[in-house]
Amino acid sequence: MTILALAALAQSTRLDVFRLLVKREPDGLAAGEIAKALAVPQNTMSAHLAVLSRAGLVSAQRISRSIVYRADLSRFQSVMSFLVNDCCDGRPEICAPLIESIAPCCPPKRKRKANARSNV
Amino acid sequence: MTILALAALAQSTRLDVFRLLVKREPDGLAAGEIAKALAVPQNTMSAHLAVLSRAGLVSAQRISRSIVYRADLSRFQSVMSFLVNDCCDGRPEICAPLIESIAPCCPPKRKRKANARSNV
């Protein structure tokens, strides 16, 4: 279902929603607050949240009157892995630079690399 | 334009094209052969290739009568980096597992580090 996830993220409002929810991990955010934060009508936002949910990128949990959405990082991870593994399929040399460009953002154990923001 | 790249990959034929072209790096493949390989009419494929091209995910070069397409791995890399960095924004602990799940596909060779071609 990679297609579904990519399609869900290929829309600016939904990409914004996902990025917002990632930043709000692990608490999540209620549907209404997401709509308010991004200045989108509630029903429109509801439709977008349904798409993200269908794609498995967010989960929903009712808490009292609110429905709190959370980013599903494991799903996001599996989508990324699928795409990257395609590059590496039998030919690690092709995407080794890709891995190197991604890795610095998360200093695994060692000291943070100075000015790791080399592109974008 | 991350949206453009995601939208380009969020369609099964185009995702197949991109995966095929990644495997054919660095030689590339002519438009007609791509269409034949995926059993899609040439004009339909041409439209899909145009979308991928507009998204910067593939490049085209005329060679005699053929137009040879190649995957643009640096563009792909920057899209991936953008998405992953969103996760890591100020909170590396969130997507450290993501990095770990991706990295193993490319054996981390410490020896060749100096050779890194950061733009490929």
Added chain:
DNA sequence: ACGGTATTTCTAGAATTATCGAAATATAAG
């Protein structure tokens, strides 16, 4: 110049998506 090959552009119909007002559903509080 001509004929053949490779690819794109034009065009159009079908399908899907985005948007949002209005109505409906679910929960909580008084």
Added chain:
DNA sequence: CTTATATTTCGATAATTCTAGAAATACCGT
């Protein structure tokens, strides 16, 4: 039970995307 709050579903419209036949463009060999 009634009212208020939070969210979704319904319905309708505008816009975009997918698909492919037909025509056009670009290149090559003779």
